Amino acid sequence: MQKYTFFMINKGNKLYSIMNGSCPRCHEESMYINNNSYVLSDTLKMHERCSHCNFKYRIEPSFFYGSMYVSYGVGIAFAVAAFVISYLILGSSLMVAFISIIGTLVAFAPIIMRLSRNIWINLFVHYDKTAAKTN
Numbered sequence: 662m663q664k665y666t667f668f669m670i671n672k673g674n675k676l677y678s679i680m681n682g683s684c685p686r687c688h689e690e691s692m693y694i695n696n697n698s699y700v701l702s703d704t705l706k707m708h709e710r711c712s713h714c715n716f717k718y719r720i721e722p723s724f725f726y727g728s729m730y731v732s733y734g735v736g737i738a739f740a741v742a743a744f745v746i747s748y749l750i751l752g753s754s755l756m757v758a759f760i761s762i763i764g765t766l767v768a769f770a771p772i773i774m775r776l777s778r779n780i781w782i783n784l785f786v787h788y789d790k791t792a793a794k795t796n
């Protein structure tokens with residue numbers, strides 16, 4: 662069970678599952694074995710199935726390879742944010758802006774990887790009220 666929620670997003674909203682990494686079908690359990698994505702050995706370790714609704718996360722073999730497409734887009738979003746903050750808001754030089762982009766991508770890599778997986782699985786799996794209630 663997740664103890665926290667971001668931005669007051671309720672269960673049933675796809676963003677809840679994406680932000681919390683919870684089961685895309687019932688939103689009741691975390692997909693990840695370790696809730697801290699910065700424990701690097703555990704960043705991509707996931708449960709085989711949801712303990713609440715028994716949903717199998719790896720829908721097909723190497724399902725999560727597809728999340729690499731998503732991570733490209735998510736990475737761009739972080740890079741653009743880093744550029745806007747350093748170059749446009751803080752008025753840094755282009756070189757410093759470039760370094761801050763690299764630094765941001767490295768520092769947020771675990772979050773980017775998990776976000777991508779969460780978005781990827783949520784493209785295919787939708788919230789199921791009855792799955793949330795059973796068990």
Ligand SMILES: [Zn+2]
Nearest residue numbers: 684687711714
């Ligand atoms: Zn579930």
